[in-house]
Structures are given as C-alpha cells and as structure tokens.
Amino acid sequence: MSAYVEHCQRLGCGDRALRDRLRSARGFLAVHPDPWVWMDQPATSRVTELRRTRAWPLLVFLIGTGRLRLDLELAAAKNLTGLGAIVEARHAEDFAAARAAGHRLGWTAAWVETVLGDCLAVLLAWHGGAVADLNQQVFAEFDEQLGQTMQLSRSSLRAYRARLASLRQLMFEIGVHDAPPRRRPWSRTLEQRFAEVAMAEAIRTVMLRYVQTRASVLRPRSVESLVNDLLPFAEFLTAQHPEVTTLRDLERHHVEEFLIWNRTRSWRGRKARPQPVSPAVTQAAVLSLRNLLEDIAAWGWAEAPASRLVFAADVPKLDRALPRALAPDVDARLMAAVADLPDRFARTGLQVLRGSGLRVGELLDLEIDAVIDYGPAGTWLRVPLGKLATERSVPLDEETLAALDQWAHHRGVHRPIPHPRTGRPTDFLFTEHGRRLGATRLRNGLLAAAAAAGLCGPDGTPLTITPHQLRHTYATALANAGMSLQALMALLGHVTPEMTIRYATLASPTLRGAYDEAMGKMRRQLTLTPVGRPIVPDKISWLASEMLKTRVAHGYCSRHESQGPCPYANICETCDNYTPAVEFEPALTDQLADIRALQTDAEERGWTAEQERHRHVATALEGHLHNIRPR
Secondary structure (H helix, E strand, C coil), X not given: CHHHHHHHHHCCCCHHHHHHHHHHHHHHHHHCCCHHHHCCCCHHHHHHHHHHHXXXXXXXXXXXXXXXXXXXXXXXXXXXXXXXXXXXXXXXXHHHHHHHHHHHCCCCHHHHHHHHHHHHHXXXXXXXXXXXXXXXXXXXXXXXXXXXXXXXXXXXXXXXXXXXXXXXXXXXXXXXXXXXXXXXXXXXXXXHHHHCCCCCHHHHHHHHHHHHHHHCCCCHHHHHHHHHHHHHHHHHHHHHCCCCCCHHHCCHHHHHHHHHHHHHCEECCCCCEEEECCHHHHHHHHHHHHHXXXXXXXXXCCCXXXXXXXXXXXXXXXXXXXXXXCCHHHHHHHHHHHCCCCCHHHHHHHHHXXXXXXXXXXXXXXXXXXXXXXXXXXXXXXXXXXCCCCCXXXXXXXXXXXXXXXXXXXXXXXXXXXXXXXCCEECECCEECCEECCCHHHHHHHHHHHHHCCCECCCCCECCCCHHHHHHHHHHXXXXXXXCHHHHHHHHCCCCHHHHHHHHHCCCHHHHHHHHXXXXXXXXXXXXXXXXXXXXXXXXXXXXXXXXEEEECCEEEEECHHHCCCCCCCCCCCCCCCCCCHHHHHHHHHHHHHXXXXXXXXXXXXXXXXXXXXXXXXXXXXXXXXXXXXX
C-alpha cells in the first residue's frame, strides 16, 4: 500500500483526490487482500466491482508495476488510463529507443505514442518480463488471444491489430526481432500444396519429389510456377482417368486428352476464376509436363513411362506481338500527368521506369547505393539481378536522377531488410516507413495519370496503360533514334538478340526510308499525267511542299523528310572541280534565287540541317557568279 501512496503523491493529486483514491484502494484490499485470486473471477464481475468501488487506479498501478498480469478481456472492458506511463517508467530505455525508431520511420508523433502506450504497454502488462523477451511467439499468442476475446468489437480488434503490426516493425527496428513483419501469411509448403489436390498417392510422391529436386536450382517464383503447372495435370488424371495411379501407366491418348482439356480449362491459382486460362499458361503447363516426363526418364526413375509421350509439336505456339509502345504524343501527355501525381512513390517510380527502361521487379529491388557517378562518363543506375538473373548499368538523364535524389532524401534511414531471395540484409531504395513498397501503387498511379491526361481509347473509355509499356516506349524510342541492337540489348538486359530486335521493327526510320524510296519509284513508273498538265510540278507548288527540296539545273528534286538529307544534293555546284561558263549565268542566277527561298523555308520549318545545306550551296553559287560576271 505504501508504494501506491507514493505513486499517487507523484501524480500531484490534490488532497481530496488523494483521500478518495486511498479510501477506494483500502476498501478494495480489505475485501480482496490477494488480488491474484480476485483476477480469476469472470471479467464482467470484476468490471462491475471496480465500477462500484472506484478502484480502477489501484488496479492500473498493480498491473503497470508488474504486481498483477493483465488479461485482455479486462483491457477491452475499459481504457486503462495511466497504464502506459507506469509501464514506460519501468522500461524507460526500451521505450525511448522504440520512440526514436518510430520517428525515424516517418510516423506521426500521435501514432508513435498510440503504438507505445496502447500496444507495447498493454503487451508488456499482459506478458510481463522485459521488452527483449517479446519474441515472435509472444506476438503470435497475443494476436491469437485478441481474436478469442469476445469483449472486443470488430473495429476494436482491427485497431489493436494495426497497432500490433506497427509494434512488430518497431521491434525489428530496435533489434528485438531479426525479421521484419510480413504483410501476408507465410506461404504454404510444397507438401501442403500437393496435399490439397486429390490425386493418386504414387503420382503425388513422384511429382513432389520432382519439384523438390528442381527447387534446388530454381528461384522461389519459378518453383511456384512449376507447381501451378503440374497440379492441373494431376487434377485431370484424377477426374478423367482415376484408373491411372502411377505415371508408369500413362499412355499417349491420356496426353492427347489433356492437351484438349488444357486449352479450355478454367483459371486456377490463388483465386479460382471462371475465365479460361491464357495461351501462355496453357503452353507452360505442356512444357512443364514434357520436362517432368523427360527428366525422370533421363534420371532413371522407375516411375517414368516406357516411351516418350509429349513431343515438340504438342507445345502450343504463342503469338509474337510487337511491344506496346506509346505514341509520342500519348507518351508526352502521360508523363506530364505523372509529374503531377500526389503519390510520391507513384510519381518517382513511374518517372524512373520511363527514364531507364526497368522492369517493375527491377525497380522495386533497387538498393540505396544503386546510383553511381562515374565522373566524365556521367551518372549510371546499377540494376540488380532480376528476371533473367543478370546485372547491368543504365545511364541516367537529369530528370530521372533528380527524381531518384528527391526520393532518397524523403526515404529516410531504417534498418536493412533481409532480401527475399538471399536473406542478405539489404537497404532497398523504395521503402516507406521501413517497409518495402509494391507494384499496386504504380499501377494505380499510372491509371490516375492516364485519366488526368484525358487519354481515351477508340471507344471513348479511359485508356488502360500498364507500367511495362513504359519500358516498351523507352526501348522503342532508342531504337528509332538509331541506337544499335547491341547497345539496346545491354540497356534492356536481354540475353538474346531476338528479344531486342522486336523494338527495331516499330516505326523504324530505316524501314520508312526504304518504303518511301520504293513508293517514289512506283509513282514514277505508274503515274499518268493528265492531258494539258506538266509532268514536272510548277515552281510555286514545289516550294510550298513538305519536302527536303533541291534546285538542280534541269529541274526539281523533292525528297521526303523521313529520308533525311540527300548526300548527292547540289554536289556539282559545291565541287572544287566545277567550272561554270558565261552562257549559264541566267540559270545559275535563277538557281541562287531558289536556293535563298529554300533556305528561308527551311529556317521557318526548323530544319536546321537543311538551312545550313542551302546556305552552303548559296555561298558556292555566289562565288561562281562572281567568277563569270564581267569585272
């Protein structure tokens, strides 16, 4: 009782409030001299008595100082005012470290205090011991009891679990936990995946053994894909051919029936869907089945079929669509809208995707030291191991570098997170409040930017754009600008030329030039000139045409802009060996006048190269006229 008196005096209570508290405490202890025994009563009875005796402050003191253990039903019945301060006084250093970590993660001060006072203090009062004792098992037991506490409303339960998730993050930041909290439950094991699907036990054993063997050299995502490819075949055999209880009994007609069924089967995966699977999923299932049967036969497994059952002709061929690059005007409008997005991550991430051609997974795997300054060679971005298990470097322009610098400044500092593939502590670049960010905000930001830019499809509906199209747009723009396929392969991280050459077929200037040249020949061969009209265009229409025009002594040349400047234009007039005669003075004078008009026309159109070419020719003609005119 003396400790409680000292506690009340430290609170600065007035004389009357102090007398009331002490009177309530003495009355309660007179009836219940052993509070531990009283805590075994039902929660409703205890709450009723506490309200009658007004002994809540005493109970909070006993729990906060570790003299009693808190049960969650009692905590749910009433807000235990003052509990957080009492518990924090016993664990001052740990609370200070957790509070500093919360501020470092960018949380608001109010949320930090809520997590500490309403969650950490409650957890310590419930469990007892020190903060260092709050391991993952303690959190799991506390979470389980929260769900079993009938006194908690659904909204209160959600609120507690939100605080608990943040508290897990703090425990990781201050080193109490070795692993950061997971947003999703732990994935199922391979044994669990195969146990969920009905199949013959011998087939289950072989498939599971095969996947476990392949898992030793495959990445986790590849193992998941392999399981998703093989399970449909097991389901097919169970439903259509239950008499097949081992892979040794397989025959060719079983495979042929599966190939037909596989084309029209419904989607299966984390969420079953009524729609048919895509051609890519259909192909993957056949490839995985062929690899399974050929591998176990090559490895000498007794369960392998006696003969080959799946052939190359059985594998469905996929369409080879061109990259879905955005048109230049759509690209410009979209990226202007991206720059105004309110979501900082979507704004930065989409700018980096467009400015570097990264895949989304590569963007999310970037580390804090990925930007490297090579001095005279400029600033580059080191892209980590990604889809094709290769590293590469990509040069950065000023806008993309500025976006990355702004994000790095906003990101703050937090404890490195274990890499999902290697387990190595990694300072990922795109994290927020200490957690890795995902692709959903990128996709949502892109849709919002497309809507803000007013981009619509032919039917008037908002244009659907995916983040990967920014990579296609980046690569196509570089290919159209004349970058070699070897350099483009290095930038995109492709391992075969076939992956890169598709970008060179989109609006290629070389293809366009060849097309225009061929069309020009066809027009000269097939065009019929109407009666009374000249074959050569008149001078006025020729000067106004959208062409790279050249005035020659015997006529006019009209070359399309996409073909670029003609290397033979006015080659004689600018040659050192060209010697004009006096009788050609009128023709040269007319040619000089036309050249000056063409120079002015090119300047107005912004064709700098053409303007310079005409200036050079005009200078040469002036020199020739000066030489042949009388002095």
